[in-house]
Amino acid sequence: MTDEATITGGVDERLAARGMGELADKMGMVITELSAERAVGTIPVEGNRQPVGLLHGGAFVVLAESLGSMAATVHAGEGRYAVGIELNATHSRSATSGIVTGTCTAIHLGNTLTTHEIVLTDDQGRRCSTVRITNLIREAR
Numbered sequence: 001m002t003d004e005a006t007i008t009g010g011v012d013e014r015l016a017a018r019g020m021g022e023l024a025d026k027m028g029m030v031i032t033e034l035s036a037e038r039a040v041g042t043i044p045v046e047g048n049r050q051p052v053g054l055l056h057g058g059a060f061v062v063l064a065e066s067l068g069s070m071a072a073t074v075h076a077g078e079g080r081y082a083v084g085i086e087l088n089a090t091h092s093r094s095a096t097s098g099i100v101t102g103t104c105t106a107i108h109l110g111n112t113l114t115t116h117e118i119v120l121t122d123d124q125g126r127r128c129s130t131v132r133i134t135n136l137i138r139e140a141r
Contacts, residue, residue, distance in 0.1 A: 024066055027059060031067070036075035036114075039067040039104040045095050054094040055128075060102075061089050064118035064131035067104035072114040072135035075106075082114065082135035089131045098123035112137050 020029060027048055033040040041063060048059040065084055072082035101121050108115040113134060120129040 020066060020070075023062060027062060029063060029066060031070065034070055034074060036071055036109055037106045039071040039116075040101065041067050041104075042099050042101050044099055045097050049096075053096055055096070055100060057089070057091050057129075060091060060100065060120050060129040061087065061131060063100065063102045064089065064104070064120060064129070065133055067102050067118050068114075068116040068131070068133035069135055071104050071106065071116055072133075072137070075109050075114055076137045079140050080137055081140055082137055084133055085136045086134040087131065088133075089129060091129045093122070093126060093128045095122045095128055100128065107132070110137075 020031070028044045029041055030043075031039065031041040043059060043063050045055045048055055050056040065087060069082050069084055076082050102118050103121070104116050104118045106114065106116055113136060115132065115134045118131040118133070119127055120131070122128055
């Protein structure tokens with residue numbers, strides 16, 4: 001696990017300069033694709049497990065919320081930002097090793113609200129968790 005999150009996919013300079021935050025750094029998050037319509041990122045299972053050796057359910061949610069909020073911020077554009085107002089997660093299986101990949105797809109991109117679905121899969125491509133997030137678009141202060 002790394003100590004710094006990275007963004008490697010085509011992302012505008014304002015998001016790259018802002019970074020992804022301390023929690024994403026600690027989790028070893030990597031964003032490989034980022035647009036308003038689609039975002040993809042990963043976290044390692046190692047270092048993000050709960051006491052019985054499974055990836056912590058909250059780790060799935062942190063990756064999903066990061067992807068959905070960053071995609072919403074891209075949609076918001078210059079001078080605006082996105083804040084999460086609702087999140088729903090359903091965990092259908094766990095991961096014990098390897099990398100978990102989140103693929104975020106836009107459901108609704110409006111002027112004040114966005115909704116994204118994030119599907120999280122293990123190394124074998126099996127769905128582990130499904131998350132839906134709604135973000136409110138705000139004017140920067």
